[in-house]
Amino acid sequence: MSAIIDENADVEKLAGLIRLAMGDEPPVAVIAAQTRFTEDLGMQSINRLMLLSLLEQECGVSLERHMTQLVELQTVGDTARFVASLTAGH
Amino acid sequence: MRRPPLIVDGHCHLASSRCIPSEFFVGVARNMARKQFARERSGEAEKLGRVLELQYHDHDADRLVRKMDEAGIARTVLLAPDFTHVFKSQYSLEDMAAQHAAVRARHPGRFHVFFGVDPRWGRSGYDLFERVVDRHGFEGLKVYPPCGFSPSDERMFPLYEFCAARQLPVLLHTGPTTPTLDFSYADPYLIDAAAKHFPGVNFILAHGGVNFVEQAKLMCNYRANVYLDISGFPAAMSASGWQQHLADLFSQGINHKIIFGTDWPVFSMKDDLAAMVSGLLEETGPMRSLADSTVAAIMAGTIGKLLPSPSVATQASGIGPMFELEGEKP
Known part of the structure; x- marks a missing residue:
């Protein structure tokens, strides 16, 4: 149960960063674990770059070490889990 | 729509910061x-x-090959433009040639390479191009006019003469690029003088199906040796969307001049290669009205015809430029 609560919190934190990365784009009502960056959110390259930059800045993710994996992740949930695993030191 | 028997990406780059x-x-x-x-x-x-x-850390193209496999792309033309005349780089043109040769050796049968040389390098640039064709079997010339020269600049002519002798195609960038370069040299019409002067060389207008499309398609329709590629299509500026934009292009009687290309990795943050190929070939996609043979030509056949036969491309050197090269005594 605690794992589910943690995952929801991770997704919620990532959703906040996505909204920042989307800038002046129309706000997205719902961002859930299964939400896809391109198909559902319509994120352009600039939005993805901004999000990566924010992940580094706000979550301490090393882009030098993890860029290859990060660009392959297509959903909010997968990204949240990946960032959480880095934070947990897995 | 049935998938064509073969897909060849006619416009792609190594996602390597050593090359850009x-x-x-x-x-x-x-x-x-x-x-x-x-x-x-x-x-x-x-x-x-x-x-x-x-x-841009896929220096050996392992990720690219994985993406090609996912998309069903059999082979890809890697373009290696020469930016070394205008931008500082810790890697030389020789380094870039060696890297592309190593990628070809690592992934046999998957890559063709069109290599770039800025004409302002003069004799040394010519010699380098000749060397990489002979030594590595590179199969075309990549020209990047926004670096500050017209593609019909006579300093290009020795290179075109070499391409004519070896039956190598020439692919030149058209349309906007990084704002640190000069867009004024990116007009498709600028190839006209060279295309007229070298009827034996096939010129491909890179992004011609996306940028300056009116000029590009007129060049293709009226110059026998001018072609265009559709690389960059997901970013086509069209109110009706890229699918309709391409459907319109495919209805203008120049499909024998159109070459599929992705411009990977430019859109890799937005569209995977598989998504780009699927978007073109899906039932409601821009190719829906085309005959299978036309789809096959756009997706592979035409670029295949423009590539040199191995025996001609790797024949012994010794042609020697007829045109005067900078840095050469008169």
């Missing part, structure tokens, strides 16, 4: 940042440029 200088990325990032912020914010472009550049 930092100044190129910073220019792109500066323009992208304007979509987020109305005024330039100190350090923002550099920050985004660094993130952009960090994606």
Whole structure:
């Protein structure tokens, strides 16, 4: 149960960063674990770059070490889990 | 729609920061940042440029080959433009040639290489191009006019003469690029003088199906040796969307001149290769009205015809340029 609560919190934190990365784009009502960056959110390259930059800045993710994996992740949930695993030191 | 028997990507790049200088990325990032912020914010472009550049670490093309396999792309033309005359780089043209040769050796049968030489390098550039064709079997010339020269500049003619002798195609960039370069040389019409002078050389207008499309398609329709590719199509500026934009292009009687290309890794943050191929070939996609043979030609057949036969491309050197080269005694 605690794992589910943690995952929801991770997704919620990532959703906040996505909204920042989307800038002046129309706000997205719902961002859930299964939400896809391109198909559902319509994120352009600039939005993805901004999000990566924010992940580094706000979550301490090393882009030098993890860029290859990060660009392959297509959903909010997968990204949240990946960032959480880095934070947990897995 | 049935998938064509073969798919060849006619326009692609190694996602390697060794081949593209930092100044190129910073220019792109500066323009992208304007979509987020109305005024330039100190350090923002550099920050985004660094993130952009960090994606370009697929130096041996392992990731690219994986993406090609997912998309069903059998072979790919890697384009290696020469930016070394205008941007500082810690890697030389020789380094870039060696890297592309190593990629071909690592992934046999998957890559063709069109190599670039800025005409302002004169004799040394010519010699280098001849050397990489002979030594590595590179199969075409990549020209990047926004670096500051017309593709019909006579300093290009020795290279075109060499391409004519070896039956190598010439692919030139058209349309906008990083804002740190000069767009005025990116007009498709600028190839006209060279195309007229070298009827035996086939010229491909890179992005011609997306940028300056009116000029590009007129050139293709009226110059027998001019072709265009559709690389960059997901970013086509069209109110009706890229699918309709391409459907219109495919209805103009020049399909025998059109070449499929992705421009990977430019759109890799947005569209995977598999998504790009699927978008073209899906039942409701822009190729829906085309005969299977036409789809096969666009997706592979035409670029296949333009590539040199191995015996001609690797024949012994000794042609020697008829045109005067800079740096050469009269």
